[in-house]
Amino acid sequence: MAILKGAARVFARQGVAGASMAQVAAEAGVSKGTLYHYWDGKDALLFEVLDGYLSALRDVIVAEDALLPMLTATLLAYDGMDDEHRIQSEGLILLDPARAETLKRHQREMVTALSRVLAAEAPGLTGRALREATMSVFGMLNWFYMWNPGADRAARVAYAGTVATIATGGIGALR
Numbered sequence: 001m002a003i004l005k006g007a008a009r010v011f012a013r014q015g016v017a018g019a020s021m022a023q024v025a026a027e028a029g030v031s032k033g034t035l036y037h038y039w040d041g042k043d044a045l046l047f048e049v050l051d052g053y054l055s056a057l058r059d060v061i062v063a064e065d066a067l068l069p070m071l072t073a074t075l076l077a078y079d080g081m082d083d084e085h086r087i088q089s090e091g092l093i094l095l096d097p098a099r100a101e102t103l104k105r106h107q108r109e110m111v112t113a114l115s116r117v118l119a120a121e122a123p124g125l126t127g128r129a130l131r132e133a134t135m136s137v138f139g140m141l142n143w144f145y146m147w148n149p150g151a152d153r154a155a156r157v158a159y160a161g162t163v164a165t166i167a168t169g170g171i172g173a174l175r
Helices: 002-014 021-028 032-038 042-062 067-078 082-086 088-094 097-121 127-147 153-169
Strands: none
Touching (some): 002 021, 021 042, 042 082, 042 097, 067 127, 082 088, 097 127
């Protein structure tokens, strides 16, 4: 929906706390009244932006049962979602606890799915080491997203392969 994409752009550009419904309306080319017809305020709009993004990303991630396809699907799902991705951290802390918990549940489901796949790739990897490996892989994916915003499909697919290689064979496996 164009309004949600416009809201994400405004939230990313202005910061969630600094953005206004008037700015969102102007960006989306609608009246403030239209926004308030569908959302009771900025928090409700922010929640819908983030819930839509995170639930769709979760669906992509949990659908995969192998590391390389999961990483590839994740990086491809990031394409065009820079604003939504950028506002996650600030948005989560500004939302009421119930809405924030819904979004955190999506995030935990993604972490659980990646942990499951990593554990299958490296059966001895458990506990703290598995959690740290999982978060490191997400860190690598997020690094790519942050520093390669214009990356095309081929670059995303290639980097997914790099991350899978590092995750399963260590950095020396890249030689």
